[in-house]
Amino acid sequence: MVGNEFFGNFDLASIAIWLFWLFFALLVYYLQTENMREGYPLEREDGKESASIGLFPTPKDKTFRLPHGRGDISVPSGQNPERTKLAIEATSRSAGSSYVPTGDPMIDGVGPASWAPRRDVTELDGHGHNKIQPMSALPDFAVSAGRDPRGKAVVAGDGEVIGRIIDMWIDVPEQMVRYLTVDLNPEGKGNTRLIPMNFCRIQSDRVTARAIYSGQFADVPGIKKPDQITLLEEEKIMAYFGGGTMYADSKRSEPVI
Structure with missing residues (x-):
């Protein structure tokens, strides 16, 4: 037979399965090293290099x-x-x-208030335009359902009124509200901060932001330009409100029975 004459006692089934295992091992190695392009080399919580380097080496640039x-x-x-x-x-x-x-963990950005050093540039949509923009700069957008928060008072986690909502920031491609602009000055002098939408509750007569207290709104990270927000600015604002869920009041970090 042709097979016996050419291969002799060579086991084609055996070499096929071994080639498959070799391919699979190389695939796992490739996928794991490609996955290590962010967050590596490993560091400890204090920023120093970790002694545990793991099974796979850090990939080349x-x-x-x-x-x-x-x-x-x-x-x-x-x-x-x-x-x-x-x-x-x-x-x-x-x-x-x-x-x-x-x-102050909320100011220092540690624990639940931690943030990552993302690029200090705006997120763009598929056409190269800023993805998140204030609604006041989008004449084609309007509130078509639900409550319009603009003009409503903002109540902090301690029950104090700290300002009023004056604008909304829209994720244009997704057509979703991402942030609310609150004016902290009752005279409307432009002392504004952004509140992430997922930390707000819009009610009939108010907008409640329970994550932080009234005295902490002044320290909410700001934005450099009034009509755009960068990835780094988003990261810091979200981290500040996220940290407030634990650090705004010392009682929040106590055990709950």
Whole structure:
């Protein structure tokens, strides 16, 4: 037979299964190393390099060309370095021990208020336009359902009225409200902050933002330009309100029985 004469005692089924296992192992290695282009090399909570490097090595730099003239970015080269010198300290010297804030965690951005150093540029849609824009700059948008929060008083987590809603920020491609603009000055002098929509509750006569208290609204991270918000600014605003759910009041961090 042709098979016996050409291959002899060579087992085609055996080599086929071994080739499959080799391909599968290389596929796992490739996918895992590609997955390590963000968040690596590993660091400890205090920003120092971790002693545990893992099974797979950190991949070499790969450069991505960004659309809409945003330049190039190489990862994981560290050109967008992680945050260091965090205001936290370990509760003990043993590995895996918890860390506690050493200052104001909401200002320092640690714990539940942590934020990542995202690029300080706006998020763009598929056409190169800013994805999130204030509704006052979008004449084609209007509130078609639900309650319009504009003009309503904003009540903080301690029950105090801290201002009024004057605008909404729209995710244009998704047609969703992402932020509300609150004017903290009753005379309307432009001392504004953004409140993430998922931290608001719109009622018939008010907008409630329970995550933080009245005295903490002044420290909400601001935006550099009145008509756009960057990825880094979004990250800090969301982290501030998220941290408030635990740090706004010392009682929130106590055990609940």
